[in-house]
Amino acid sequence: MSDHKNVNALTAGGVLVSLGIVFGDIGTSPLYTLKAIFKTAKLIAEGPSGLAGNYITSDLVLGALSCIIWTLTLQTTIKYVIITLRADNKGEGGIFSLYSLVKKAKWLVIPAIIGGAALLADGMITPSITVTSAIEGLQLKFHSVKVVPIVIAIIALLFIIQQFGTNLVGKLFGPIMFLWFAALGVAGLAQVIHDPWIFKALNPYWAFKLLASNPGALAILGGVFLCTTGAEALYSDLGHCGKQNIRVSWIFVKTMLILNYLGQGAWVLKNTSYDPHVQNPFFELVPAGLVIPMVILATTAAVIASQAMISGSFTLISEAVRLNLWPKVRINYPSVQKGQLYVPSINWLLMVGCIIIVLIFRKSDNMEGAYGLAINLTFLMTTVLVAVYMLRKKFPKYLIVIFVSVYVAIELAFLVGNMAKFVHGGWVTLLISCALLSVMWTWYNARKIKNRFVKYVEIEDYYTILTELSNDISVPKFSSQLVYLTSANFKTEIESKIIYSIIQKEPKRADVYWLVHVDVMDEPYTMDYKVEFLIPGKLIRIDFKLGFRIEQRVNLLYRKVVEELVKNGEVDITSQYTSLNKHKIAGDFRFVLLEKHLSKFTNLSFYERSIMDYYFVLKRLSLSEVSSFGLDSSYVDVEKVPLIFVTPDDIELNRLAV
Structure with missing residues (x-):
């Protein structure tokens, strides 16, 4: 019991651990976010004619960067780091922990299981897109390299080792992710110092201008949303790291992420003929001689991000079983590390799902359509539950109204933007989410029927x-x-x-x-x-x-x-x-x-x-x-x-x- 209290103490070790556990998903988003935005912008510019012309403009680049920066600020920093982390259940976080805090009203089970099912579905697409994006960097050096077999081998190995516990390699996660974020910041800074005017993107004016003037603004928002998909992990991993350690480490993480995004934007503006279907601005920031080391580091970071999502899925299912929201499944404890679980049925289900997604989509470009739509639903459901929590804790009514109004508006806008991805792969994660939701809904309602x-x-x-x-x-x-x-x-x-x-x-x-x-x-x-x-x-x-x-x-x-x-x-x-x-x-x-x-x-x-x-x-x-x-x-x-x-x-x- 004391361990769970001590984890909330701010320590250098705790900050380092939070880098390894909490920020893997959001930390690998620079691999694909801007590429996805510019790919969408190019498709909009092409229109029915199929001719894009010179679609890269300073308004587009500054607007995209401003959208990313303010999404990270409003969605990740304010909603999750500042507000949602307050809703800790004796030091634990996550959508089911939050549900346990507020579940007096029976209807609250609906947002809880929708959010939980969508989060599990996201657990299938995260390893697929992050590992694929990282391995695709090899094609800069070796054009004929076959990405899919390498990705499947890495994903299979990742899931196979789960049964033995990740205690040993877990100790390396913090230092490796510190190195990854430092590399992100340095790569971006090296580009930004030559074009410091790119800092104009910090002004939200450019985000408003892009969204107001671009006819495909909502579709672009679907790409912007990818920068914050790991925000839910901040809350889910609260029990492993503690809110103070997460909040302090986020300052470093956010700074490095923004520097990298700004660097990518500066590079794109200098290379207006950039084709997002062929080039990834992330790897273009890296000197030619360092591409292979960066690919290795990116792949390692992608594996760590995937590991965090897998571990989060195990914890989510174990909570769902105890709360009678999921069938009873075998839960193993492969190591003495606090909170480490292994759920064999979910492990193999996620592995098969990830491999099928890689085989269906084959390229990270194609996976971007499947990514984001499911987790968007989790964000909305968390907003509902946090609002109820604020009511229970007697927050001032005007603050609750502002919170709900702002975040429902933002997340509905993202949802509409993500719905444009439905035919491009979003249906896959929605289908998986619905299948998982049907299991939770059935298990919950069957118990009510039996009890009657x-x-x-x-x-x-x-x-x-x-x-x-x-x-x-x-x-x-x-x-x-x-x-x-x-x-x-x-x-x-x-x-x-x-x-x-x-x-x-x-x-x-x-x-x-x-x-x-x-x-x-x-x-x-x-x-x-x-x-x-x-x-x-x-x-x-x-x-x-x-x-x-x-x-x-x-x-x-x-x-x-x-x-x-x-x-x-x-x-x-x-x-x-x-x-x-x-x-x-x-x-x-x-x-x-x-x-x-x-x-x-x-x-x-x-x-x-x-x-x-x-x-x-x-x-x-x-x-x-x-x-x-x-x-x-x-x-x-x-x-x-x-x-x-x-x-x-x-x-x-x-x-x-x-």
Whole structure:
């Protein structure tokens, strides 16, 4: 717990780590952003005739640079670095952490899962475009080099090593990214010192002039948006670096990025015959003898950016699982590094997605159309959730209105600009986002439907019969200690299905009956528990309050609590069998899990039936509850129960006379 508090302290090491973890995605955007803008401008200039003429003008270059600089200022600096980082959930960030802070209103799950799904879809395109853009620099020296096989090999290797943990190489991320940002700044500065007038682009006038006078302004905005696509990572990685370290390191990062963009702009103005389909102004800043080292450094930075996105996807899914927004999947912890996860199913899903995207689009130019549209939706959803957070924290109303008005307007403008990319590849990431969204929406709603049919009974009504059953030697003993997982939030209630399982389905005599309830808290790292002795020595309830980032290893947590209760003399788990009791041998433990299935007699609407059918398909593909709760299968009985019991009262029969 202290580690998560200490990470917020401002340290030189923390600043260096944040360079490696937080800024990889936004730090590699100079590889393709200006190229994408000028490619769009050229297409607009060509029009139906296909003849562009001299489309490079000082208004276009200064306007594009001004749009980038003020997007980085308004979108990244003010919205994320200054405002959104304030919404930390006990030191943790990200769209699901933010949702956990504000999820009092049920409708807020909609922006949360839209943003989460879009962020995951972005995780497929980020490695593809960044690595491809970097490797394409090789073609400046080796014109015939085959980019696609190299990119696929790098991406495959990147995903394969995830299972072994990235603790060792992760220590190098900070220094390498510091070198990368320094190289960006130096390359840009070398060009800018010869053309210092390019600093006129700092004036927002040029951005307004470009957007007001250019008929394709919205399409150009779609390219401008690429400069800030990594802003969400600032917030997602809050828990790894702390807000102070992120804020301080951003000053250096933003300065280096702006210098590089200005340098690229100055080069373009000196080379007005520049063709964005053939040349990349980023690599044109680099002296010929340093192109290969720069390509190597750019590729390394692209891999680091991809690694940050992959790690962020793993964290996102683990949070979604705890919040019941994603099917239960296997989550591994490959190293001792704090917060490092490995989710095999997501890892291979992302790898296949990245490789398919590379094979479909083949060039970074083509990928630019697929990039940005999905993450734009995440930005909008974050704006909605941050506005609700500001309301909860009682920010002045006028500030909330200004925040919402400004950022909804900006992000809707970007969205309209990005929609122009739909037919050029944007449909790919939207399709992926919709597929991921359907999984989250189904899993969330299926749980609501199931909960509607869960019938609870007063547990006090069964105290006498449970006590008598426990002492009834005519019933074969099922287990010394019998454990049920219950979803009942109150100690006075219990699911009728549990009572049915104990008393009727197969009478289960035990020395002690245990009810275990897991409550997922809105805070990330809570690990509390409470014990209620409902029938002293016979029926005991344990309530675990676990943060949404805590692994729900119920087996280990339950045994830990039992050990403490035994140590304190609050419970006796010694076997009651005479031969074992005299040797003080502990009794056996047995877990019973009730697995619901959908009866064909269940009366649901077409929509709800479709949701449940999809849910049970996903459930078959997901991790079993035995594995997800960390239970030893040799100590678990799984009983299938129908989602809805059909009673004789529901059936009408006519008796015929003999």
